[in-house]
Amino acid sequence: MPHLGLPALSRRAFSVSLCGAATVLRAQEPEMHWALLSDTHIPENPEDAYRGFRPVENLKKAVPMVLGAKPQGALICGDAARLKGMPGDYQQLKSLLEPLSSRMPLAIALGNHDDRRNFLEAFGASQPGAQKVKDRHVLVIESPAVRFIVLDSLIMPNFTPGLLGKNQRTWLARYLDTAPSLPTVLFVHHTPDDGDGSLLDIPRLMDIIRDRRSVKALVFGHSHRYAHLAWDGIQMINLPALGYNFNDDQPVGWVDAVFTAKGATLTLRAIGGNVERDGKSVVLAWRA
Secondary structure (H helix, E strand, C coil), X not given: CCCCCCCCCCCCEEEEEECCEEEEEXXXXXXXXXXXXXXXXXXXXXCCCECCECHHHHHXXXXXXXXXXXXXXXXXXCCCECCXXXXXXXHHHHHHHHHHHCCCCEEEECCCCCCHHHHHHHHCCCCCCECCCCCCCCEEEECCCCEEEXXXXXXXXXXXXXXXXXXXXXXXXXXXXXXXXXXXXXXXXXXXXXXXXXECCHHHHHHHHCCCCCEEEEEECCCCCCEEEEECCEEEEECCCCCCCCCCCCEEEEEEEEEECCEEEEEEEEEEECCCCCCCEEEEECCC
16 A cells, blocks of 8 residues: 555554654554545646546546545555656645545555655655555555555656566565564555566466465556456455546546455445446455
8 A cells, every 4th residue: 555554453452653744543443444445647737638538637526525435544556646756746635535535544555656765755654554664665554354465566757667676575474474464455556467567476476376375365456447256265356446447438536445354345335437336236256
């Protein structure tokens, strides 16, 4: 996820410091209720548009919806910035997200249209939950029910393919082997397929997580599509884009997600594009 993480959560309550604001959340049930966004593509210029969508206006519309859903936290799964991750993009993004970041934990993964240095300068180079992975921005967020691990697949700004790299893959394998047993959901921006613009080391990632049964799901963005399927028993969740879609048959929006030790319930919140599935939920079961 990368922008901010949480220390291990107790069943009763936890507190975090986020972008300078202290927030106390109550966790009465063993679940993680988070708003999942992806591909916000926020530009410095609010008039910037693509395919008739204005990403700034879309995020302005989504933020009150997220607040109304009352999640425990929110996560953007990469491509937070429009094209090259310019400093002005992140200042605009930070301003737009302030109503969320002042009330709840907010995590941001890095995608191919982000710039790691500019992002860290805007949001801070050190956040709770950050892991020591060389040249990568990796976070771990835990609750009594589920663990989130946000990975960094950014190679360079405005370069389509993604790569975890050996250092990050080695860290992940060791972490999964030594961390206390807890259902784990991985987040990464790039799609886990064999496309030239996808996650280039997906076979090596699958080698790591296939037999480590604590990993229950992989969540990603990048394709600007909303879909879910199972791969070797691992739930693969493709989040819709909030900034704009690539095809008229796809929604533009976000996902209201509840994770438990047994599975996840995903509810689409479409604000544009194909809204046929708006408000519809799917229930996904974890592998044993």
